[in-house]
Amino acid sequence: MSATKMYLLSVHMVEGEKPPSEETMQTMYADVDRFNQKLQADGAWVFAGGLLPADIATVVRAQPNGEVLTTDGPFAETKEHLGGFWVVKAADLDAALALAAEGSRACQGPVEVRPFQEVPEQ
Amino acid sequence: MSDSTPPSASGTERVFREEYGRCVAALIRFLGDIDLAEEAVQEAFTVALEQWPLRGLPPNPGAWITTTARNRAIDRLRREASRHDRHREAQRLLDATTTTPEERAAEEGPVSDDRLRLLFTCCHPALAPAAQVALTLRLLGGLQTAEIARAFLVPEATMAQRLVRAKRKIKGAGIPYRVPREAELPDRLKGVLDTIYLVFNEGWTASAGDALVREDLCAEALRLARVLVELMPDEPEAVGLLALLLLTHARRAARTRADGTLVLLTDQDRGLWDQTEVAEGQALVRACLRRGAPGPYQIQAAVNAVHSDDSLDERQRWQQVLALYDLQLRLAPTPVVALNRAVALAEVSGPETGLAAIDALREPLAAYQPLHAARADLLRRLAREAEAASEYRAALELTANETERAFLESRLAELG
Numbered sequence A: 001m002s003a004t005k006m007y008l009l010s011v012h013m014v015e016g017e018k019p020p021s022e023e024t025m026q027t028m029y030a031d032v033d034r035f036n037q038k039l040q041a042d043g044a045w046v047f048a049g050g051l052l053p054a055d056i057a058t059v060v061r062a063q064p065n066g067e068v069l070t071t072d073g074p075f076a077e078t079k080e081h082l083g084g085f086w087v088v089k090a091a092d093l094d095a096a097l098a099l100a101a102e103g104s105r106a107c108q109g110p111v112e113v114r115p116f117q118e119v120p121e122q
Numbered sequence B: 001m002s003d004s005t006p007p008s009a010s011g012t013e014r015v016f017r018e019e020y021g022r023c024v025a026a027l028i029r030f031l032g033d034i035d036l037a038e039e040a041v042q043e044a045f046t047v048a049l050e051q052w053p054l055r056g057l058p059p060n061p062g063a064w065i066t067t068t069a070r071n072r073a074i075d076r077l078r079r080e081a082s083r084h085d086r087h088r089e090a091q092r093l094l095d096a097t098t099t100t101p102e103e104r105a106a107e108e109g110p111v112s113d114d115r116l117r118l119l120f121t122c123c124h125p126a127l128a129p130a131a132q133v134a135l136t137l138r139l140l141g142g143l144q145t146a147e148i149a150r151a152f153l154v155p156e157a158t159m160a161q162r163l164v165r166a167k168r169k170i171k172g173a174g175i176p177y178r179v180p181r182e183a184e185l186p187d188r189l190k191g192v193l194d195t196i197y198l199v200f201n202e203g204w205t206a207s208a209g210d211a212l213v214r215e216d217l218c219a220e221a222l223r224l225a226r227v228l229v230e231l232m233p234d235e236p237e238a239v240g241l242l243a244l245l246l247l248t249h250a251r252r253a254a255r256t257r258a259d260g261t262l263v264l265l266t267d268q269d270r271g272l273w274d275q276t277e278v279a280e281g282q283a284l285v286r287a288c289l290r291r292g293a294p295g296p297y298q299i300q301a302a303v304n305a306v307h308s309d310d311s312l313d314e315r316q317r318w319q320q321v322l323a324l325y326d327l328q329l330r331l332a333p334t335p336v337v338a339l340n341r342a343v344a345l346a347e348v349s350g351p352e353t354g355l356a357a358i359d360a361l362r363e364p365l366a367a368y369q370p371l372h373a374a375r376a377d378l379l380r381r382l383a384r385e386a387e388a389a390s391e392y393r394a395a396l397e398l399t400a401n402e403t404e405r406a407f408l409e410s411r412l413a414e415l416g
Helices: A022-041 A093-107 B009-031 B034-055 B061-083 B089-097 B101-108 B112-122 B129-140 B145-151 B156-173 B185-205 B211-231 B236-249 B275-289 B296-307 B314-331 B335-349 B351-359 B369-381 B385-397 B402-414
Strands: A005-014 A045-050 A058-062 A068-072 A080-090 A111-115
Touching (some): A005 A093, A022 A045, A022 A080, A022 A093, A080 A093, A093 A111, A111 B156, B009 B034, B009 B112, B009 B129, B034 B061, B112 B129, B112 B185, B112 B211, B129 B145, B129 B156, B129 B185, B145 B156, B145 B211, B185 B211, B185 B236, B211 B236, B236 B275, B275 B296, B296 B314, B314 B335, B335 B351, B335 B369, B351 B369, B369 B385, B369 B402
Antiparallel strands (some): A005 A080, A005 A111, A045 A080, A058 A068
8 A cells, every 4th residue: 555666776986085995895795785685575676786987988979960979988077976776665755765774884885865756657 | 603703814814823834734644745735725714814804713713724725625626637637636535525524523633643744744854954944934834935035034036946845855755744653753853853943043043134023933933842842742852942942032032132232141131031931941841851861952941941040049050050061961972062061160160160171172163153252251251351352353253143243342342
């Protein structure tokens, strides 16, 4: 009965920041893995993944004249880039924020919570 | 059926102020949408303005507004549902209204919980503090956007946008319309208390703007604190906040002179204090402290209760205040609490000792105006004029409030 919404929980990386130690990385991987398993067990899981660094991204732009413009590098010229994300189902923002808190602890960084547009009913 | 004397327009306005929050809160639960709820309640008050002067005040004006608003909302949804299909909601609501009279009576009965839900929604931590304050004043206090804008010295368009954005976030992000669960309650309640305190403080210390609007904010904060205590009587911090606001508000007639200049607490004419508010505040402080779960608002209220206690002399008062700040420092060891304690210490053990305690806080509180004002005062009392003057200047640099500026400038001028 309780309506569910979908939320994007995203992790942002700051370019040029000192990478964590190998040991920290291992803990992080293990914690994130545990969190992912919990999301799946609780039925909150939709999708999740970590991304390779933004500098190897490519932007593709379809032009009005039909041509396609391809450029090397990320879309946004900022120092912060999406490093990974979860897509989760939650009853409301409070439930999503609680998941984000767990995610933030696991990946040891801030997590942004953003709701998806509601899909219109058929 | 109805009152014999027709209410004046101001009578209707009084009902509006008192009942708006309750009606909007009930309608939000019913309609599941803040904007629709507000429109419906506004519409019902428009009907009231037409009918009440002719027919008299209904026996329960709040229930009358809620019922009228609900019927109007259903009519509107029914009309719109026939035009667009997207108002599927209408059918659900129409179904919900074809209940038995008993069910409807139960629904219109004690819906006080709705206001609590609304308060927690407005003060949700996912909303910026300024948005929380604006929403609370708009939805629970029934203040017009223009009034809130005036109180916060921002253009009306800015305030309107802030409200629209906050409501869009509640809807889009799925901020729930409910009282938080037990486990989350302490944190969330603190958010609600802080918002009400912010409303009061804005009215109490606002630097410019309409004096009446500012007094309105104080009165509104007091009203919200009362509602909260009425709805959560077992929360000692809520009682503490109400007591703090009452004891502070009681001094409003004594804290400025006829020319608007500031009068320090120790120099105030205690005969001008509102004794009813003092007595109520003191009784609340005694009641909540007996529960043995002290928190920052209770302690702050207790400090003010001590200052208002005529059975103690000045020295005894400061000794008790110092003991209270010692307690608060153990509960929440922050530099601001330490500064308050240092000011009390100066009154008990002399300016020299107080100054030493304040000096230890100069680094963390470098940009905190009260630190400089307190330091300036102690240096003045120790006849260290040059240092006092430089601290008064530092304090002035950090003061936006006109009344406080005038006070500090006069002290600086007295140093010669």
